[in-house]
Amino acid sequence: xxxxxQSPEALRLQEGESSSLNCSxxxxxxxxxxxxxxxxxxxxxxxxxxxxxxxxxxxxxxKATLTKKESFLHITAPKPEDSATxxxxxxxxxxxxxxxxxxxxxxxx
Amino acid sequence: KAGVTQxxxxxxxxxxxxxxxxxxxxxxHRSVSWYQQTPGxxxxxxxxxxSETQRNKGNFPGRFSGRQFSNSxxxxxxxxxxxxxxxxxxxxxxxLSQETQYFGPGTRLLVx
Numbered sequence: 001x002x003x004x005x006q007s008p009e010a011l012r013l014q015e016g017e018s019s020s021l022n023c024s025x026x027x028x029x030x031x032x033x034x035x036x037x038x039x040x041x042x043x044x045x046x047x048x049x050x051x052x053x054x055x056x057x058x059x060x061x062x063k064a065t066l067t068k069k070e071s072f073l074h075i076t077a078p079k080p081e082d083s084a085t086x087x088x089x090x091x092x093x094x095x096x097x098x099x100x101x102x103x104x105x106x107x108x109x
Numbered sequence: 110k111a112g113v114t115q116x117x118x119x120x121x122x123x124x125x126x127x128x129x130x131x132x133x134x135x136x137x138h139r140s141v142s143w144y145q146q147t148p149g150x151x152x153x154x155x156x157x158x159x160s161e162t163q164r165n166k167g168n169f170p171g172r173f174s175g176r177q178f179s180n181s182x183x184x185x186x187x188x189x190x191x192x193x194x195x196x197x198x199x200x201x202x203x204x205l206s207q208e209t210q211y212f213g214p215g216t217r218l219l220v221x
Binding site for chain 2: 034036041042043044045046049087089093094095096097098099100101102
């Protein structure tokens, strides 16, 4: 069965301290890997979709990359407003997303 | 363009009651999916509707059901509520199948 594992569970950084979040997956035939950001009490906000190994996408301080077995979300020079839970999900088909447990990121000023 | 809207935002029910949640997708989106989010299990897929037809269903009991109307709006119903049904219920819409899903703000259900 498709599985998605995110690490670390929680990460605390100082403002400006760059780091990476990991999402490893086992899936038979990747149809798409998605990154979302979720703030407390809100629905997930779409960030990126990656479809094939080697693909990279960037948005402001975030960059997502994809290999055959994992994806990384790189955060460069983060700011306090980047604090959120970051969720990774794979498309299992027919719009069924399988989510990881998320990484809770805290950026201290 | 307006995003996905869900009503109500908050709901308190007691065990044994039933509840209906509503979701209006982004204009033009035809696929609507429902997810349950709890601290212990995370986000779990409930079901997906496309053009009024349920195309996919997750591993939830039959107490959880849904439907989609001709205008793509969707409702989810939970009958005979249990304490464990307390969760954030999220709706997501996409333009077509195999497209990015955009989530609404969710309905927080508390079962007492």
